[in-house]
Amino acid sequence: MNYSISLFSTINPLFFACLAVVVLLLAKAVYTYKNFETLHGKAIKELVLGGLCLIFVFAVFIVLPLLAGITVNENDLALRLPSGMTYETISQDDMISAKIVNLNDYPELAIKSKVVGAETRDYREGNFNLENGTEATVFYSGNTVLLVETANRTLLLGPDHFDEFVKYFGEKLVPVESSI
Structure with a gap:
């Protein structure tokens, strides 16, 4: 999808x-x-x-x-973030965990600075440094995102039709836990 x-x-x-x-x-x-x-x-x-x-x-x-967009397949997640210069596929085996978070409740996940990407109003797409010192690949518009920990990076994903995305992601890739 x-x-x-x-x-x-x-x-x-x-x-x-x-x-x-x-x-x-x-x-x-x-x-x-x-x-x-x-x-x-x-x-x-x-x-x-x-x-x-x-x-x-x-x-x-x-x-x-x-x-820009995300494609969820049977065994991988494909990211297309042109202004973030990110075109990659992340294997299901590389994904450690997935959790729904509200960014207002997690100040350590707030955007500190942009490495490369685009941001306007609530829209964020690309690679950003977070307040906790890590670099994350982000693609969201809003405060509720799916926090995906992988073997070598953090992903913050929040496309349109978020509930459908989370359900499909949880069914095809990694079980999703909710902190909301």
Whole structure:
């Protein structure tokens, strides 16, 4: 089963601010091109730059979150976290334990700093340093997550349809205990 986080959790005011700046840049370039024949070369450069910036903004705020997700298979867990540069499959044999936790009740699991990844509002995706000094691979939007301890890393997972995800994870991989 594939699990992801809704695009609405990842879009924030920064997206709209960047989009507004790019649209203004493109509008200025079109205006310059139409009204000043001597500045056509400059206007074309601005159109190309504005187009590239528009592609970048959509890639960062729309495409990358759409690509991110978790796949639970019979014997493994596959993580696709593009902004966290994580594409890996974790074997069931490497998983030690799984536990549902509310991050408000576990201050040692709070995000201390970002190693590589993306974070906006409640959305977190990538590799982060936690308050307890460990590095964790995270993919969640909200406070309730599945804490998975593996042989060589900690995972904090909280995709949409969390209850369905936990049930399926517990059936296919490792029994899940609840601390809530």
